[in-house]
Each structure stands twice: as C-alpha cells, then as structure tokens.
Amino acid sequence: MPYGSHGDLIDHLQRKLGEVEQRKRAGAQRMAALSQMKDQLSALSVTVSSPDRSVTVVAGAGGGVQSVRVSQDALDGSAIQLSSTITSTIHEAVAAAARQQAAIVQEALGGQSTVLESVLQTQAEAFGTTVADLKAKLADERPVAPPRPIDQGADFAEEDFLDERPEERPAQPAPRREAGDEDYIDPFGAA
Known part of the structure; x- marks a missing residue:
C-alpha cells in the first residue's frame, strides 16, 4: 500500500473530495455567470x-x-x-x-x-x-444592472449584499378608519 496508514489514505481521499467539491462549486458559478450573460445579451x-x-x-x-x-x-x-x-x-x-x-x-x-x-x-x-x-x-x-435573482442553492459566503440594497423608503401609515365610516369593518367583530 503506498500510504503509511489507513488514516493517511482517508486524509488523502478527503482532500481529493474537497477538491472535487470546490471544482463543482466553481463550475456551478461559471454556469450561473454564463446564464446571466445569456440573459443580459438577449436583453441588450x-x-x-x-x-x-x-x-x-x-x-x-x-x-x-x-x-x-x-x-x-x-x-x-x-x-x-x-x-x-x-x-x-x-x-x-x-x-x-x-x-x-x-x-x-x-x-x-x-x-x-x-x-x-x-x-x-x-x-x-x-x-x-x-x-x-x-x-x-x-x-x-x-x-445599471438589475438585481440578480436569488439562487436558492448558491453559496453566499463571499457575497457583498450591501451594494445591492434598494433605496429604503419610510413606510406610509395606513389611513385611520373609524366605526362611523360606511365601509369600515371592525377587525374585532363588534357590530
């Protein structure tokens, strides 16, 4: 056996598996970039x-x-x-x-x-x-590029989300309705 122990073999296989996973993620990222490129070109x-x-x-x-x-x-x-x-x-x-x-x-x-x-x-x-x-x-x-769609299976560990925040607008309060208004519905069921 070329490895000193089963532990060495397991470590080697785990490293190889990690490399395969890294290549798989890189390939998925390239495919996502190419898909985005296709969308951008068709909308150009x-x-x-x-x-x-x-x-x-x-x-x-x-x-x-x-x-x-x-x-x-x-x-x-x-x-x-x-x-x-x-x-x-x-x-x-x-x-x-x-x-x-x-x-x-x-x-x-x-x-x-x-x-x-x-x-x-x-x-x-x-x-x-x-x-x-x-x-x-x-x-x-x-x-200006539109925001990218969220990929539910993506790894966002290196993403910077601060650059893609839409402008925040203050919430407008809902108009206050009174029991005397003709189309008022009491949320608590009082008639």
Missing part, C-alpha cells in the same frame, strides 16, 4: 441619437438594428444630409452595442478573455480615436 438594447437629435437608432446584440426614428426636423434638410446622419447614427449605435456586448462577455468570462480589449482596439482604429476614449464612452453607455 442600445439607443443612440445623432448630435442634433434628428435621428435615433436602437441596436441590439450582434449589431442588429432594431429601429430607426427620424424626427420631422430631419426632413427639412437635404436627402444626402439625412442619409449621412442616419448612416453615422447607425454606425454609432452598432459600435455601442458591440462594446456593451463585449463588456458583458468579458464580465462573465473574467480574466480568461480579452474580448473587450480586442473590440475597443479595433473600434479605436476604425473610428480614429483612442481605447481610453472608448472605455470612457462604455462607462457612460453601460446600463
């Missing part, structure tokens, strides 16, 4: 307006254009000007959606991925700007 919607607010474009995950709205004021200019404004606003909306999509994927995959840096670098080169400028734009574009 970015709205961008032209500088003069005459054109508004909504784009989703994968750069799909969901809608284009043109104001009445936009029709006062030339067709060439309107086409140019629509095209540039679509490009901005699709780029913003790609940045948000990359940020969601990066968040889910953590340090394993460089997708966000790749997207920012590519866009910086394409738009003649800097990665730092695009990171600043991304910070402004990112929506």
Whole structure:
C-alpha cells in the first residue's frame, strides 16, 4: 500500500473530495455567470441619437438594428444630409452595442478573455480615436444592472449584499378608519 496508514489514505481521499467539491462549486458559478450573460445579451438594447437629435437608432446584440426614428426636423434638410446622419447614427449605435456586448462577455468570462480589449482596439482604429476614449464612452453607455435573482442553492459566503440594497423608503401609515365610516369593518367583530 503506498500510504503509511489507513488514516493517511482517508486524509488523502478527503482532500481529493474537497477538491472535487470546490471544482463543482466553481463550475456551478461559471454556469450561473454564463446564464446571466445569456440573459443580459438577449436583453441588450442600445439607443443612440445623432448630435442634433434628428435621428435615433436602437441596436441590439450582434449589431442588429432594431429601429430607426427620424424626427420631422430631419426632413427639412437635404436627402444626402439625412442619409449621412442616419448612416453615422447607425454606425454609432452598432459600435455601442458591440462594446456593451463585449463588456458583458468579458464580465462573465473574467480574466480568461480579452474580448473587450480586442473590440475597443479595433473600434479605436476604425473610428480614429483612442481605447481610453472608448472605455470612457462604455462607462457612460453601460446600463445599471438589475438585481440578480436569488439562487436558492448558491453559496453566499463571499457575497457583498450591501451594494445591492434598494433605496429604503419610510413606510406610509395606513389611513385611520373609524366605526362611523360606511365601509369600515371592525377587525374585532363588534357590530
């Protein structure tokens, strides 16, 4: 037997079992992160307006254009000007959606991925700007994440719940009802 005693074997097996449990928890956390990523990507919607607010474009995950709205004021200019404004606003909306999509994927995959840096670098080169400028734009574009649903089987040992508290509002007292009110029901049964 390669182990000195049964106690050594039991200790070794317990360590191995602990490692398996740790990997199982890590896998469950990765699956939860990927599920959350999928939900965030399917809900992704970015709205961008032209500088003069005459054109508004909504784009989703994968750069799909969901809608284009043109104001009445936009029709006062030339067709060439309107086409140019629509095209540039679509490009901005699709780029913003790609940045948000990359940020969601990066968040889910953590340090394993460089997708966000790749997207920012590519866009910086394409738009003649800097990665730092695009990171600043991304910070402004990112929506506030909705609270995560509670996973009844999750291990919350390392969670920080203080950051996710909704604003507390003072309770409003119920209006006082009197026995003379026509729709008053006495909770104690007195008629």
